Amino acid sequence: MxxxxxxxxxxxxxxxxxxxxxxxxxxxxxxxxxxxxxxxxxxxxxxxxxxxxxxxxxxxxxxxxxxxxxxxxxxxxxxxxxxxxxxxxWLERHRTDEPDHPYEMLFSTLGKIHASSSKRYPIDYEAYALAIRKQKEKLQQDREELLGLVERFESQTYMGVVPLLVCTHYKDLEHVSAMLDKWYDHYDADLKEDPEMEHSVLHGNLRPSHVQEGSTLHLLNWEKTKLGNPSLDLAAYYKEEWRFADSNVTSPPYYLHSYEEYRQMKKNEESLLMLHLLHPGRYLKQIRQYVNAPQKANTPAVVQELTQTHRQLTQALQVQSYFQDLRNQENQEDEEA
CATH class of the missing domain: 3.30.200.20 (Phosphorylase Kinase; domain 1)
Known part of the structure; x- marks a missing residue:
């Protein structure tokens, strides 16, 4: 400069x-x-x-x-x-995205930020329902593409490190896709029951390296701030956290109790959060890049990226199971009442 x-x-x-x-x-x-x-x-x-x-x-x-x-x-x-x-x-801060900060304070701060700028608005349910159907169709195409790649890898006489890793991950990826398909149905039903969404001012690029702890916790780098549903900020942070094996945000309720002290999530937001967390788009993009130019690929880097994304998706499976159990319990209580 x-x-x-x-x-x-x-x-x-x-x-x-x-x-x-x-x-x-x-x-x-x-x-x-x-x-x-x-x-x-x-x-x-x-x-x-x-x-x-x-x-x-x-x-x-x-x-x-x-x-x-x-x-x-x-x-x-x-x-x-x-x-x-x-x-x-000048604030001294982490230079990497490896997690290490007070999570209660982080999620409380995020809840306050989202609540302070939250606005509700009605949606066009039919338009949303059409978009959901298209997303489910795209998901099915992606599942078929991934299965085709796995079958192609398995037919090779010698399977390289990356194809072997993808084949090892396939069962989990198929489970992720099945659960994502189910949460699309939940999202559709939630919107039909409550055709309203909330928008807040979002950080837009929330990750561990943008969290500065101290007597007051600060969120840095607001240059990508935008308006949207708060689930986008939550999903972005969780996905970055879960890429690392030493994440401390792996047990229910995933510090959402700290967030919901200041802003309660609606059911359609919970299902939308699951859609963001379970989406395998990053994993599929990484595989496509490798398949299109395997000779140019940096194999250790590809393995690291796929391993981190797989870790994030398998953690998302645990989260959706927790939220599904909450829904099942609520439905059972309603039936008994």
């Missing part, structure tokens, strides 16, 4: 030193404090939503977001050579 001095001048800051951390992040040290200067990837259409978050507009729960400093002209960002820059306090 050759233009750092010019950008910092807009804040009235003269740096003592500047350290480049990544192509988009610099650590600015003065004699009094340390700052993080970020070259943003914000698109113009996302700028207003990002400003809503950093300014705490519309009752948005601002405590979970680290402060963004204003310039001398009271702007929250600087445009230099066509790019957006903003300045924050």
């Amino acid at each position: 050759e233009n750092i001095d010019r950008i910092l001048a807009a804040y009235g800051i003269t740096p003592a030193s500047v350290h480049t951390i990544t192509s988009r992040l610099s650590k600015v040290q003065t004699h009094q404090a340390a700052f993080a200067l970020k070259r943003s990837s914000l698109h113009p259409e996302r700028l207003d939503r990002w400003l809503m978050v950093v300014q705490g507009k519309h009752n948005f729960y601002r405590e979970g977001v680290p402060p963004v400093y204003q310039t001398l002209q009271e702007n929250f960002y600087v445009v230099d050579e066509g790019e957006v820059y903003y300045l924050m306090p």
Whole structure:
């Protein structure tokens, strides 16, 4: 960032030193404090939503977001050579996505953020039902494609490491697909019974490396913030957590009790969460990339990616079983009543 001095001048800051951390992040040290200067990837259409978050507009729960400093002209960002820059306090944080932070605080903070900006709206059930039917058809096509690939791998005289791994995973992937098909039916029934959805301001890219713990927990990197159902944020975080063998979010109720202290999930949101968690799209994409160019594949990297995605999907199977048991118990209680 050759233009750092010019950008910092807009804040009235003269740096003592500047350290480049990544192509988009610099650590600015003065004699009094340390700052993080970020070259943003914000698109113009996302700028207003990002400003809503950093300014705490519309009752948005601002405590979970680290402060963004204003310039001398009271702007929250600087445009230099066509790019957006903003300045924050320097926060030491994890450089990897391997999990290690207080989960109760994380899910409570996320519940507060989603609740503060939540709005309900009616849906067109018939349009949703049609989309669900199309997704079920696509799922069946994907199941047939995966079975065809496994049969192709098994017919080989010598099976390589990646094909052998895929064949080993196949039974679990088929179970995942069967459960996903069932949760599409649940989602359809839930929407028919309650044709309303909720939208909140979402982080949009929630993962362990974007969680900064301390006396106050902060969620970093709001540049992909968007409006949507809160299940998207929850699913994104769980999926990243479960890629690692040492995840601490593997037992019921998966810290959702901390989340629901501040925002109760509707049944159609629970089923939507299951759809996000059980979807095998990432696994299928990884296999297709390998099959299209096996000679160019980095075998250890492919094995690691498939293993992590498989781990995430098998954990999703446990979660859906927990939610299915809750539904069965509720149905039994209704029948007895």
